[in-house]
Each structure stands twice: as C-alpha cells, then as structure tokens.
Amino acid sequence: MVSHLDVNLPSPVYPIETTLTVAKGINLYIKRDDLIHPLVSGxxxxxxxxxxxxxxxxxxxxxxxxxxxxxxxxxxxxxxxxxxxxxxxxxxxxxxxxxxxxxxxxxxxxxxxxxxxxxxxxxxxxxxxxxxxxxxxxxxxxxxxxxTNELALRGVAEIIDEVVVANMPVPDIIVLAAGTGGTTAGLMSSSSLLSKIIAISSLKSDYLYDEIIKLTKGKNKDKLTVLTDYHFGGYAKWDQSLLDFITSFEKETDIALDHVYNGKAMYALMDMIANGKFAPKTTILYLHTGGIQGKNGLEYMLQKKRR
Ligand SMILES: Cc1ncc(COP(=O)(O)O)c(C=O)c1O
Incomplete structure (x- = not known):
C-alpha cells in the first residue's frame, strides 16, 4: 500500500439541498472525492x-x-x-x-x-x-x-464499494465529469454498480461513449449515458455564464467547483433538474472529482488578460 500520503478515505458523502433540488423534489447527494487529499485529490x-x-x-x-x-x-x-x-x-x-x-x-x-x-x-x-x-x-x-489505464480503473471502482456502504439510499443515478472517460469506465467496471451513470463530457467529443465502452469491454453498458452538449466551447473553455453559475453554486452550498470539469458537470446536472429530466424523489449522487487546483490557473489567466 502507498503509505505516506495521508488520504481521507472513504471520502465523505452527504445530501445537499439547493433551491432548485428542493423545488423539484430531487434527493441530491454529493461524494466529496475532492477532499481525499489537498494535492492528490479526486x-x-x-x-x-x-x-x-x-x-x-x-x-x-x-x-x-x-x-x-x-x-x-x-x-x-x-x-x-x-x-x-x-x-x-x-x-x-x-x-x-x-x-x-x-x-x-x-x-x-x-x-x-x-x-x-x-x-x-x-x-x-x-x-x-x-x-x-x-x-x-x-x-x-x-x-x-x-x-487512465487498467490500474486506474481498479482504483476508481473502489468508489462504488464506498457508495454501497455509505449512509445513503442506493442512488438511481450517478453524475460525474468526463475527459478521457477513465473515471466513468472505472465506475462501470465495478460489479457492485446498481445505478445508472450520466457522464458529462468537458470537451467536444463524439467518441467518448465508444471510448468508455472500449475501456470497460462493454461491462454495464446499458447503464451509461454520455452527454456532450455541456462543453462550453471545448476543453478548458468557459464563458461568463459558467463562471456565474460556479459562483452562485459555491455561495449556496459552500462547495468549490473548477471551471474545467466539475463546474460544467454540475451546471449540466442543475440544467437537467431545472428542465424536469428527473422524476421527483429521484436519488442522484454527484461525484466531485476534484480539480480545484485549476482555479489558480484560471485566476492566473484572468489576471494575464487584465494586464
Ligand atoms: C478534476 C477532474 N475531473 C474529471 C476528469 C475527467 O476524468 P477522465 O479523464 O477520467 O474522464 C479529470 C481529468 O482527468 C479531472 O482532472
């Protein structure tokens, strides 16, 4: 075992409420993989x-x-x-x-x-x-x-083991951000997976679904949905509406989101909830995949632009 990284596992899982989730009767939980370690997170x-x-x-x-x-x-x-x-x-x-x-x-x-x-x-x-x-x-x-490789998938699959014993109902749906699709594939490679998965692509991609299925060799294929319309212009691209969303979400929940992955995925989730894509009482687990160090990069680029 890797021993000298002090990791916080299992990562915390708890319910979160926003004005929207309450209005739509959605039971939203979050798994805070971003809190595993200050530097090696998510x-x-x-x-x-x-x-x-x-x-x-x-x-x-x-x-x-x-x-x-x-x-x-x-x-x-x-x-x-x-x-x-x-x-x-x-x-x-x-x-x-x-x-x-x-x-x-x-x-x-x-x-x-x-x-x-x-x-x-x-x-x-x-x-x-x-x-x-x-x-x-x-x-x-x-x-x-x-x-992303086979060993990575094995590590990610452990998230599902933690969810199974967490203090929450079995989620109907797990939502997460995707880039290469490795994290999504890791969840799907778990034999304990009972939930559907919605992966939100952070980049323009018409190959992500196939990529994930290739990585999992088709395991749990029927449980997967990949959404590719929430990339905000492409990888690491963003606009003011995304930044505004992140700011208001952070104010409401006290949970930080990066602009490259989790900001887009959470935006997508809230957009779907607002548009009635989920029936009331649906239990959704949002997997926070970390990436908060990227906020320094964004700040750096914004400052460079202002100069
Ligand atoms: C914070 C964060 N979330 C999500 C992802 C996407 O993960 P994957 O490439 O496994 O789909 C990445 C990239 O690895 C990431 O850095």
Whole structure:
C-alpha cells in the first residue's frame, strides 16, 4: 500500500439541498472525492493509487507522464511522487510558461518538465522527441495522459464499494465529469454498480461513449449515458455564464467547483433538474472529482488578460 500520503478515505458523502433540488423534489447527494487529499485529490488519487503501488515495487528511476500546462493530472502526479520519493517527469504539450501556477508547483517538487510541440505530443511514445527523453532514463515507467489505464480503473471502482456502504439510499443515478472517460469506465467496471451513470463530457467529443465502452469491454453498458452538449466551447473553455453559475453554486452550498470539469458537470446536472429530466424523489449522487487546483490557473489567466 502507498503509505505516506495521508488520504481521507472513504471520502465523505452527504445530501445537499439547493433551491432548485428542493423545488423539484430531487434527493441530491454529493461524494466529496475532492477532499481525499489537498494535492492528490479526486479522481487523481483514485487513478494513481495502484499505479504508484506498482512503481514503488519496481526499480523505476522516473515516473513519466503527459499533460497540458494546467493539467490536474500533472499536478497530482508531481505531488504524489514527491511524497513517495519517486523521481518524476512530465512531457508537456506546447510551450512552458514558468509563471503558470500548476507548472511552478510541479517544478517545486523536483518534477522535470519537457515541453514538446503539439504535433509530437499527439504521437506520445511514438514521437522521436519522446523517445529521446525516455532514453535519458534507465528504467522509466510511463503513466499515460490523464492517468487512465487498467490500474486506474481498479482504483476508481473502489468508489462504488464506498457508495454501497455509505449512509445513503442506493442512488438511481450517478453524475460525474468526463475527459478521457477513465473515471466513468472505472465506475462501470465495478460489479457492485446498481445505478445508472450520466457522464458529462468537458470537451467536444463524439467518441467518448465508444471510448468508455472500449475501456470497460462493454461491462454495464446499458447503464451509461454520455452527454456532450455541456462543453462550453471545448476543453478548458468557459464563458461568463459558467463562471456565474460556479459562483452562485459555491455561495449556496459552500462547495468549490473548477471551471474545467466539475463546474460544467454540475451546471449540466442543475440544467437537467431545472428542465424536469428527473422524476421527483429521484436519488442522484454527484461525484466531485476534484480539480480545484485549476482555479489558480484560471485566476492566473484572468489576471494575464487584465494586464
Ligand atoms: C478534476 C477532474 N475531473 C474529471 C476528469 C475527467 O476524468 P477522465 O479523464 O477520467 O474522464 C479529470 C481529468 O482527468 C479531472 O482532472
């Protein structure tokens, strides 16, 4: 077991009420995976857990991963590797702005950053640039972009085990944000899953549903709905209506939401509730997947814009 990360598990589950959920008679619960750890929070911990355990028992001289400049995954990998004494590196899509708070933090943990062009990035391990970086290490272990692999799915499936024994009725529906679909696939790979799942794509995607089904090899396929109309222009894109929603939700519930994933997914959920998509008395569990470090990135970009 990974031992020197002090994680708060099982993550808390509790009911939340907003004016809207009360008006529509919806029983909304939230699972606060964002509270698992201040730096390795949400789906990041779930996805990294077994990957880190594997790395710890090998003679790996560097855990190498991939991500964008504001990536939650890069940030969490840097924090976890630092805590566990694993040397780490990240191959970053595009140029590096050293003042970006996510990368600043990664550097402070000792993570080595390798920016490569967007074209090379698309090729991942097949790019000559990446091969060159890998050749600098004796025994590197690659954690894929977003941390999605079989070990990640195993870690995520444990959420369902926690929900089964949580102090709440079996949810009719679980709602969560999706990017690569790994977290959704992890939930669906659980044999204890009784709920339907609604995954809200944070990016423009017409392949996410197929991607998830591929990852789960079709398990629990009939339980899945993927919604792709709540991306607000694409990955990490946002508009004022999204930011306003996040502010008012945070005021009403005291629960922080990031603008890349959970802001969009919670917006989608509230929009569906407002539009009567769920019958009164439906029990919905919202899985908060973390990503709050991304708020610093947003603030940084807003400040840059104002200058
Ligand atoms: C906070 C947060 N929520 C949700 C997701 C989407 O997860 P997945 O890529 O597993 O669909 C991510 C990205 O990994 C994330 O950082």
């Amino acid at each position: 789906n990041k911990w779930r996805k990294l857990k077994y990957n880190l355990e594997k790395i710890k028992v090998t003679n790996c001289d560097c855990a190498i991963t991939f991500g964008g400049a504001f990536s939650n995954h890069i940030h969490a990998t840097a924090a976890a590797c630092f805590a566990l004494n694993i040397p780490s590196a990240a191959i970053i899509r595009g140029e590096i702005d050293l003042n970006n708070p996510t990368l600043k933090y990664c550097i402070s943990t000792g993570m080595k950053l390798y920016p490569i062009s967007r074209t090379a990035y698309q090729l991942k391990e097949n790019a000559p640039e990446v091969q060159y970086i890998l050749s600098k290490y004796q025994n590197p272990i690659i954690i894929p972009e977003g941390g």
